[in-house]
Amino acid sequence: MKVVITKSYEEMSMEAFSVMRAVVTAEPSAVLGLATGSTPLGLYRLMAEDHREKGTSYKKVRTVNLDEYVGLGPESDQSYAYFMRENLFRHLDIPPENTHIANGKAGDLAAECHRYNSLLGQLQRDIQILGIGSNGHIAFNEPGTPFGSETHVVALAESTIRDNARLFARAEDVPRKALTMGLKNIMHAKKIVILANGANKAGAVRGLVCGAVTEQLPASVLQLHPDCTLIVDEAAASLL
Ligand code: F6R
Numbered sequence: 001m002k003v004v005i006t007k008s009y010e011e012m013s014m015e016a017f018s019v020m021r022a023v024v025t026a027e028p029s030a031v032l033g034l035a036t037g038s039t040p041l042g043l044y045r046l047m048a049e050d051h052r053e054k055g056t057s058y059k060k061v062r063t064v065n066l067d068e069y070v071g072l073g074p075e076s077d078q079s080y081a082y083f084m085r086e087n088l089f090r091h092l093d094i095p096p097e098n099t100h101i102a103n104g105k106a107g108d109l110a111a112e113c114h115r116y117n118s119l120l121g122q123l124q125r126d127i128q129i130l131g132i133g134s135n136g137h138i139a140f141n142e143p144g145t146p147f148g149s150e151t152h153v154v155a156l157a158e159s160t161i162r163d164n165a166r167l168f169a170r171a172e173d174v175p176r177k178a179l180t181m182g183l184k185n186i187m188h189a190k191k192i193v194i195l196a197n198g199a200n201k202a203g204a205v206r207g208l209v210c211g212a213v214t215e216q217l218p219a220s221v222l223q224l225h226p227d228c229t230l231i232v233d234e235a236a237a238s239l240l
Contacts, residue, residue: 001222002229003209005237009197013042015231016129019193020047021056023127029060033128033186034088035139036065036080039195040129041087048091058094062123066130066139066186068104070153070177078168079104102151102179109153113179117151120185128189132196135159136204136217140180143216149182183221192228194219196236205232206239 006012020043023030034040050056065080074081081101089099100119106112130138135157141149142157155177156164165171186192196205207217209230214220222228232240 001209001225003237003240004229004231005240006231006233009042009233012195012197012231012233013046016040016043016193016195017046017050019191019229020127020129021050023191024056024058024061027126028057029062030126031123032061032063033125033189034063034065034084035129035131036067036083037131039131039197043129043195044088044091047088051092058092060098061094062098063089063094063100064120064123064125064181065099065101067178067180068102069175070104070109070179071175073103073105074101078173104175104179109179113151113153116179116181117185120151120181120188125189125191127191127193128186130186130192130194130219130222132194132201132204132208132219133160134163134200134204136207136219138183138186138194138219138222140178141183141186141218143218145183145215145218147183147187147215147221150184151179151181154178154180183218187221187225190227192222192225194222194228194230195232196230197233199235199238201232201236202239205230205236209240 068080072079102116140154161174168174208219
């Protein structure tokens with residue numbers, strides 16, 4: 001795994017953006033695997049600014065997202081579909097039909113997992129952007145998830161519910177379940193860029209880079225990927 005340590009969140013976002021821009025420029029119909037959460041917001045701002053000012057086009061790009069809360073649809077401002085529209089898609093020229101996120105409101109969740117998993121098989125990602133949870137999760141693959149897992153419904157860990165409660169009015173409002181790509185799906189991407197900032201990620205980052213490859217720290221599976229880059233700020237790198 002290549003490790004890039006940056007001075008700040010802004011510099012981390014710039015480094016990620018330069019990898020992303022190279023992928024989209026080399027392949028105008030690239031497939032991008034995208035994440036939600038606080039970590040990639042700086043990257044998304046830079047992509048929007050670059051599109052506005054330099055005209056980089058996303059007309060032929062396709063995107064797939066890592067995960068979505070069960071019970072929330074695109075109209076809910078806490079859903080990941082809403083997050084992606086507000087923070088990225090509406091600032092680019094990407095056709096909405098080229099953007100894919102699992103449907104958290106599907107009546108039949110098993111069928112939705114199956115549909116999304118087949119889609120991921122058809123759309124091999126040129127790049128997958130990841131954040132990391134303080135417990136080492138990637139997407140919503142919590143500790144203990146098998147490395148061979150594919151798209152599935154997950155009960156969120158208490159620590160993840162606590163971490164994400166900051167984004168909801170009340171902790172009770174955080175959905176308890178989500179649809180998520182599995183670890184095998186994530187590993188299928190040609191290139192992976194994992195981002196982390198802040199001291200609360202330092203323990204997980206240490207496990208990711210220097211720890212054993214273990215299902216107890218799902219991100220550690222990335223040590224087995226042939227083209228994975230970790231971009232971290234100094235606070236998140238403090239235990240390396
Ligand atoms: C989001 C996702 C999660 C986050 C992780 C870190 O789509 O899959 O794994 O990347 O929880 O979240 P933030 O960036 O908010 O610290």
